[in-house]
Amino acid sequence: MTSTRRAAVLGGNRIPFARQFGAYAEASNQDMLTAALEGLVARHGLAGERLGEVVAGAVIKHSRDFNLTREAVLGSSLAPTTPAFDVTQACGTGLEAAILVANKIALGQVDSGIAGGVDSASDAPVVVPEKLRRKLLRLSRARSSAEKAKAVAAFRPTDVGVSVPANTEPRTGLSMGEHMAVTAARWGVTREDQDALALASHHNLAAAYDRGFFDDLLTPYLGLTRDQNLRPDTSMDKLGSLKPVFGTGEGATMTAGNSTPLTDGASAVLLGSEEWAAEHGLTPLAWFVDGETAAVDYVSGDEGLLMAPAYAVPRMLARNGLSLQDFDFYEIHEAFASTVLSTLAAWQDEEFCRERLGLDAPLGAIDRSRLNVTGSSLAAGHPFAATGGRIVATLATLLHEKGPGSRGLVSICAAGGQGVVAILEAA
Amino acid sequence: MAHQDGYTAFVSSGLGRRLASSLGLPQPVPLRRQVPGRPLVDGPVLVGGHGDTPALTALRDGLTAAGATLLDELPGSGRLGGVVVDLSAADDPADLESLRATLGPALKRLGRCARVVVVGRDPALATSPAQRAARRALEGITRSVGKELRAGATANLVLVTDGSEGAALGTVEFLLSARSAYVDAQVVRVGAGEASRPGGDRPLDGKVALVTGAARGIGAEIARTLARDGATVVCVDVPSAGAALAAVANQVGGTALQVDVTAPDAGRRILGHATTRHGGLDVVVHNAGITRDKLLANTDADRWAGVLDVNLGAVLRMNEAFLAKGGLRNGGHVVLVSSIAGIAGNRGQSSYAASKAGVIGLVDAYAGDPGLRRRGITVNAVAPGFIETEMTARIPFATRELGRRLNSLSQGGLPVDVAETIAYLACDAQSAVTGNVVRVCGQSLLGA
Numbered sequence: 001m002t003s004t005r006r007a008a009v010l011g012g013n014r015i016p017f018a019r020q021f022g023a024y025a026e027a028s029n030q031d032m033l034t035a036a037l038e039g040l041v042a043r044h045g046l047a048g049e050r051l052g053e054v055v056a057g058a059v060i061k062h063s064r065d066f067n068l069t070r071e072a073v074l075g076s077s078l079a080p081t082t083p084a085f086d087v088t089q090a091c092g093t094g095l096e097a098a099i100l101v102a103n104k105i106a107l108g109q110v111d112s113g114i115a116g117g118v119d120s121a122s123d124a125p126v127v128v129p130e131k132l133r134r135k136l137l138r139l140s141r142a143r144s145s146a147e148k149a150k151a152v153a154a155f156r157p158t159d160v161g162v163s164v165p166a167n168t169e170p171r172t173g174l175s176m177g178e179h180m181a182v183t184a185a186r187w188g189v190t191r192e193d194q195d196a197l198a199l200a201s202h203h204n205l206a207a208a209y210d211r212g213f214f215d216d217l218l219t220p221y222l223g224l225t226r227d228q229n230l231r232p233d234t235s236m237d238k239l240g241s242l243k244p245v246f247g248t249g250e251g252a253t254m255t256a257g258n259s260t261p262l263t264d265g266a267s268a269v270l271l272g273s274e275e276w277a278a279e280h281g282l283t284p285l286a287w288f289v290d291g292e293t294a295a296v297d298y299v300s301g302d303e304g305l306l307m308a309p310a311y312a313v314p315r316m317l318a319r320n321g322l323s324l325q326d327f328d329f330y331e332i333h334e335a336f337a338s339t340v341l342s343t344l345a346a347w348q349d350e351e352f353c354r355e356r357l358g359l360d361a362p363l364g365a366i367d368r369s370r371l372n373v374t375g376s377s378l379a380a381g382h383p384f385a386a387t388g389g390r391i392v393a394t395l396a397t398l399l400h401e402k403g404p405g406s407r408g409l410v411s412i413c414a415a416g417g418q419g420v421v422a423i424l425e426a427a
Numbered sequence: 428m429a430h431q432d433g434y435t436a437f438v439s440s441g442l443g444r445r446l447a448s449s450l451g452l453p454q455p456v457p458l459r460r461q462v463p464g465r466p467l468v469d470g471p472v473l474v475g476g477h478g479d480t481p482a483l484t485a486l487r488d489g490l491t492a493a494g495a496t497l498l499d500e501l502p503g504s505g506r507l508g509g510v511v512v513d514l515s516a517a518d519d520p521a522d523l524e525s526l527r528a529t530l531g532p533a534l535k536r537l538g539r540c541a542r543v544v545v546v547g548r549d550p551a552l553a554t555s556p557a558q559r560a561a562r563r564a565l566e567g568i569t570r571s572v573g574k575e576l577r578a579g580a581t582a583n584l585v586l587v588t589d590g591s592e593g594a595a596l597g598t599v600e601f602l603l604s605a606r607s608a609y610v611d612a613q614v615v616r617v618g619a620g621e622a623s624r625p626g627g628d629r630p631l632d633g634k635v636a637l638v639t640g641a642a643r644g645i646g647a648e649i650a651r652t653l654a655r656d657g658a659t660v661v662c663v664d665v666p667s668a669g670a671a672l673a674a675v676a677n678q679v680g681g682t683a684l685q686v687d688v689t690a691p692d693a694g695r696r697i698l699g700h701a702t703t704r705h706g707g708l709d710v711v712v713h714n715a716g717i718t719r720d721k722l723l724a725n726t727d728a729d730r731w732a733g734v735l736d737v738n739l740g741a742v743l744r745m746n747e748a749f750l751a752k753g754g755l756r757n758g759g760h761v762v763l764v765s766s767i768a769g770i771a772g773n774r775g776q777s778s779y780a781a782s783k784a785g786v787i788g789l790v791d792a793y794a795g796d797p798g799l800r801r802r803g804i805t806v807n808a809v810a811p812g813f814i815e816t817e818m819t820a821r822i823p824f825a826t827r828e829l830g831r832r833l834n835s836l837s838q839g840g841l842p843v844d845v846a847e848t849i850a851y852l853a854c855d856a857q858s859a860v861t862g863n864v865v866r867v868c869g870q871s872l873l874g875a
Binding site: 035038039041042043044045047048077212214215216218219220221222225280281282283 | 662684690704
């Protein structure tokens with residue numbers, strides 16, 4: 001391999017995001033991912049087409065979903081000869097999938113591909129307690145009647161129960177919100193700033209719907225035509241009336257209004273080479289310029305759980321010879337309003353930029369009017385692995401509207417102290 | 428089609444047939460519909476007419492090539508698949524005797540779902556009162572025969588143009604075929620043009636067709652039928668219907684475009700999509716439509732405006748883009764969807780009837796447009812009668828049964844019957860067919 005070529009974002013599709021136990025309570029990950037693919041196939045006329053590869057994943061998976069993406073492809077109108085694989089990098093899954101597909105296209109290994117993600121907080125796998133699971137396995141291994149009788153005799157009424165996956169970090173036992181509350185306090189993020197960011201997210205998303213921005217990005221599913229979490233008429237008063245759910249005392253600033261709710265949904269993004277796009281009559285919306293990942297040591301308390309993007313972005317900027325201000329759009333995933341605000345505060349902080357990032361000067365502030373201009377996860381919701389696809393397709397469309405030369409930054413924090421970031425440029 | 432017409436099934440059974448016959452009830456039969464590979468007509472076609480039958484002379488080879496067995500004499504036995512009577516040389520009411528002599532004895536020999544096609548000329552172009560009277564008489568005969576026919580048979584009239592008789596081949600072929608199952612007692616005018624080429628199984632191969640309102644019902648069936656005939660279909664519907672729209676687009680291997688046809692930029696967006704994705708646009712089917720039924724006395728301005736804007740205003744606005752230079756390709760086809768309500772009127776449907784009658788006005792205007800004629804663009808409409816859809820399935824039982832039976836075929840049509848007629852009007856072979864409103868109503872008594 002001697003040279004690389006540009007990978008283009010050609011379009012996207014997602015289903016509206018539903019609140020947990022809402023419109024998609026009965027839908028499986030495979031159902032939703034297939035629906036997202038079907039809408040993408042229809043929008044781009046890909047029925048019967050063999051694509052280079054489909055890459056997607058889910059953060060919360062049933063064991064039966066070991067080949068989730070391939071199964072979704074087989075259930076879609078794509079040619080059954082389209083290969084697929086699953087990938088997982090927590091909430092960075094969707095964006096990481098896009099990086100993988102873009103890289104394969106850049107290297108000439110594939111000419112086209114779909115990156116996607118799906119998650120259901122409703123149709124979650126329920127597992128039996130560890131003690132019971134081991135006893136059940138022992139019973140299934142037993143051969144002789146005596147062994148079986150012994151295995152059965154080992155069961156106790158107290159073994160019975162179920163454990164549902166929780167949104168907690170295995171190494172700290174803290175929930176993501178509890179981790180974030182620590183970081184928010186560290187950066188002195190106020191309740192009012194968080195509520196204002198949440199308000200802007202709802203208003204921007206509603207305005208984008210009203211102007212038809214999502215007509216080419218979304219396909220209704222199970223009767224839902226807009227994100228179920230969207231509250232177009234929310235206000236600072238309404239958000240201000242909510243009780244804090246994370247943090248303690250003075251530092252308890254995080255509410256259900258300025259934190260993302262558990263959500264169900266799926267998204268998919270079509271990428272391809274320039275040649276492939278031309279052959280299929282598709283107009284490149286944006287080039288996938290670069291991607292970067294980072295991880296932080298949150299276990300020891302050295303850094304906040306969701307602060308990895310603060311490290312990934314400057315590394316990617318340096319590699320591309322760009323400053324933080326060289327962007328027309330910033331898509332910073334709103335895991336919590338305080339995640340966005342802590343990240344922005346860190347980039348403006350001289351000490352952090354010097355000590356942590358090794359920079360001579362702070363990255364500086366961004367023009368807030370360019371941030372999440374069509375809303376983000378606080379309003380739309382956040383089905384973990386589906387967020388990357390939502391953001392990439394949204395940003396590519398924004399850049400296409402803005403015109404050549406425009407540039408956008410994506411930043412997504414992920415569980416396990418990780419972050420995935422990317423740069424897109426209008427085609 | 429999921430919508431069951433239980434009555435038709437019942438009277439097609441032994442007991443049901445005897446019962447209906449003794450009680451004098453209508454006896455609808457399941458109609459013959461298009462199945463790839465099946466012959467054009469089920470049985471030989473008797474041909475005849477008046478004088479030197481100039482139209483028949485021009486059409487004979489084409490009909491034979493299309494698979495019809497033509498007979499000049501009524502055979503001693505056996506059922507006929509159809510009759511084609513050429514009265515294009517009739518100059519005087521006395522000449523109509525030729526029609527009676529040919530068609531009369533043949534009527535009792537028609538097979539199930541047989542076809543009667545009368546060929547004449549446009550009365551408006553007649554040169555004498557006697558000639559005009561004779562030409563106009565054909566319409567009366569055809570409509571009466573339509574009402575006399577039984578067992579799914581239909582009768583239609585084709586008006587040919589002097590010197591262009593061969594251009595009617597596609598129309599006569601359509602009216603003989605199973606594709607015209609629910610087209611009955613219609614008059615189709617064929618203008619001056621080249622002898623139409625036979626289309627084969629995929630007459631729309633390589634063509635790009637737009638269908639609005641394609642997510643469900645008749646629109647979805649139009650998309651499927653145009654795709655079956657070879658077209659690449661751009662399926663358009665409102666964003667809220669996107670899930671069903673995607674399913675249709677993927678089924679037909681086309682593309683889905685979620686756009687509200689009433690949006691000011693709808694025409695530009697649709698044209699842009701067709702041009703960048705598929706290289707142009709050859710066929711436009713304006714199918715999207717809504718009803719907001721209310722007695723006029725109870726209709727408010729919003730309901731009124733909504734119906735007129737979707738069914739008529741949007742068509743006008745989008746056509747500004749489609750019919751401008753750089754829009755529809757030369758030789759393209761526009762098919763609008765009117766309704767029997769636009770012809771006969773319907774209680775509680777004044778707004779809908781206004782829009783659908785307005786559509787007929789649009790056909791007249793576009794068909795008379797010299798610019799469009801120069802570019803070879805044809806504009807026609809279909810006007811469905813009672814069609815079995817989710818919408819008509821919701822009509823109360825008694826009203827529904829009345830709508831179903833009040834036509835010569837004693838049954839409702841299927842969405843595919845509308846779609847087949849549109850597909851016929853969307854073919855290049857029909858370059859001489861413009862300005863027509865073809866009802867797909869089984870010769871409904873409404874507005875007849």
